[in-house]
Amino acid sequence: MSYKQWFDAHAAKHAAIMEKLTRLSDDEVIEYFRFENMVKNEPDFCPLYAENKKCHDTEELNCYLCACPNFRFSDAGFAVEERKILFSTCSIESPDGDRYVSESAIHQNCAGCIVPHRESYIKKVFDRDWLKIMKEVPSE
Template identity: 50%
Template sequence: MDWFESHAQKHKKIVEKLQSKEYTKEQIIDYFDFENMKKHEVDFCPLYKENKKCHDMKSLNCYMCACPNFRFSDDGISKYNEQVILSECDINNGKKFSGGGFIHQDCSSCTVPHHRAYILKNFSYDWREMMSECKIK
């Protein structure tokens, strides 16, 4: 949850900066291209400093870092064989990993939210709005 809130603030700050420069929605999305972000927004993602992508894809867009299909609860969603399930995928994409009594969604092989067309289809200037279904209460 801490990461979620921190990331929302970083995203908001960048979007507001670009809006103040009168960037269009399309220009804002383009700005969030991995290659541009690692140069101009180094603190947005710890992987930028390592020039490392979170997903192996040619054109990675970071506007929807995290995914609107991701579901999580710090208290756990359910249990499976005595392990607490902390997260899952709403479209059943990817695999899971477990350890320390917890099961967590492994999104590393899924590129769904990082394609420009998907971002345009689900676009909001407000990252929290796009991710509003992620947190399970």
């Protein structure tokens, strides 16, 4: 599955959940996306939910900005670095991010970064139209 295919499928899941939450306030929507609630009420949102497993090692995890707005990807690649294709990167160059480098590719590794999963960050960039957030986000 390409980055774009995953992103489009994820956007559709996110939109379906938001459609159910129209009666909630913005703060209540953000609270709804807390990991513990999502595992219980939206088990198909993430494949890790079936194992009650988090994508990031943090006590408080909010899944509203799964598909980080700072993650940039290109299925065709952005550039070639040392004969490897750069497929993804972090637009804020988070010091907690890393790179996964294979023989032919470079991918952003976001496992150590929790920036988009903190509710304070989500509240700062929140929009009920999740795709608007994905286009342009101020750095934290």
